[in-house]
Amino acid sequence: MAQGIDPQEQQRQQQEKEKASNNNTFAKITADWFAVKKSKGLTKDTLNNIWRSLEKNIFPYVEGISINNLTAQTFIQAMQPIRASGRLETVRRVTMRINEVMNYAVNAGLIQANPATKISQVFENPVVTHMPTIRPEKLPELMRTLSIANIELQTRLVIEFQLLTITRPSEAATARWDEINLIDKIWTIPAGRMKMRREHVVPLSPQSLAVLEAMKPISLHRPYVFPSFKNPLKPMNSATANMALRRMGYKNILVAHGFRSIASTTLNEKGFAPDVIEAALAHVDTNKVRSAYNRSTYLEQRKVLMDWWGEFVEQAATGKFTAAESVRRIKGESDKLSTIEFK
Structure with a gap:
């Protein structure tokens, strides 16, 4: 109390902060980001594809982790099965969407920096293939x-x-x-x-x-x-x-x-x-x-x-x-x- 700070109040605020942080899981923040994404005028099929790509490829590994505890390595490890299967275009798309979610968290004041900013540099670029057609x-x-x-x-x-x-x-x-x-x-x-x-x-x-x-x-x-x-x-x-x-x-x-x-x-x-x-x-x-x-x-x-x-x-x-x-x-x-x- 010497500095005018109530230790019990300080402890309570810290606990509330930690609780809020723990509640801000990747899955929750992705859902918040997606709610905003839906207002951008994208087609229903496009929105469904975006959500499914994250739900299928990333959620099984990181959905319950607090965004404060996510690192570049967390995401890179989660992406390895996709990379191993040779789906490099999927890697590119999912990486882009992860960054959108994490940038949303930064702009919402939930984290100080986006740890996924440069994870794409770890993966090979996909070979550009055109849709099959005929002459x-x-x-x-x-x-x-x-x-x-x-x-x-x-x-x-x-x-x-x-x-x-x-x-x-x-x-x-x-x-x-x-x-x-x-x-x-x-x-x-x-x-x-x-x-x-x-x-x-x-x-x-x-x-x-x-x-x-x-x-x-x-x-x-x-x-x-x-x-x-x-x-x-x-x-x-x-x-x-x-x-x-x-x-x-x-x-x-x-x-x-x-x-x-x-x-x-x-x-x-x-x-x-x-x-x-x-x-x-x-x-x-x-x-x-x-x-x-x-x-x-x-x-x-x-x-x-x-x-x-x-x-x-x-x-x-x-x-x-x-x-x-x-x-x-x-x-x-x-x-x-x-x-x-x-x-």
């Missing part, structure tokens, strides 16, 4: 294989729709009828469902519209164009196209995301303007002024591009009708789309 010359073979594949009609249609609209698997699989304007022939994907968090308008070619026409009897009374097989009120799983491609014999040869590469290669080789192609792929220009220009002026040019691409895909399917065309034939329609000759 445009192989597209007719793909369309023939698709036409005889033992898969559900709407699985064929979602594959065709993704290919024709040059969208990502998740964007095509979760397309909603209320996003589609059949009069203006455009599909407006809201920012919340786009990878780059920016609204994307897709001009719909006659071939894309044919896919939608084929889906009307199946799903027009539902929210989603391509409903889930298990629960029609939910969208089809974005992995459905990839699973179908594997069953068709394209394992390690082509994935659904590779359709975009086929289109990009074809359109570039045909001589379409690179900026228009990038706009069609929904790639974001880092130049804000140019990005705004792209949005405001490239729509008309992209309509021409998408119509050309739709006819190119249809020609690739010559002799083996697309699923949409097959449905129209069954319905007795005679307005068959014309085929053009490319030089």
Whole structure:
């Protein structure tokens, strides 16, 4: 008491501090960080992937440890099984997320410094691998294989729709009828469902519209164009196209995301303007002024591009009708789309 400090009060404060510190486990702080992360506008699939990567790879080793007791070595040891399995890309992603959590703890005033800052230097860099795809010359073979594949009609249609609209698997699989304007022939994907968090308008070619026409009897009374097989009120799983491609014999040869590469290669080789192609792929220009220009002026040019691409895909399917065309034939329609000759 000589210095005006009550030893009992000091001891009580110290105990409370230690208790709070012990309660601030890595799992708790990760949950707090994740709550903030969810407000950043990321897609549900992305958020689920982030959480699962930490829950599966890191939590078993460090979830109950107080963040005050975590060291670089703690994390490095926890990462060794992933490294040993050769999943270096997973190591890179998990390391990045660990640092986000620990930086959050620093900024929240829970720890003085992030001990995981340089742990990535211990691990090898992953080899950059591109998603499997095929050359445009192989597209007719793909369309023939698709036409005889033992898969559900709407699985064929979602594959065709993704290919024709040059969208990502998740964007095509979760397309909603209320996003589609059949009069203006455009599909407006809201920012919340786009990878780059920016609204994307897709001009719909006659071939894309044919896919939608084929889906009307199946799903027009539902929210989603391509409903889930298990629960029609939910969208089809974005992995459905990839699973179908594997069953068709394209394992390690082509994935659904590779359709975009086929289109990009074809359109570039045909001589379409690179900026228009990038706009069609929904790639974001880092130049804000140019990005705004792209949005405001490239729509008309992209309509021409998408119509050309739709006819190119249809020609690739010559002799083996697309699923949409097959449905129209069954319905007795005679307005068959014309085929053009490319030089």
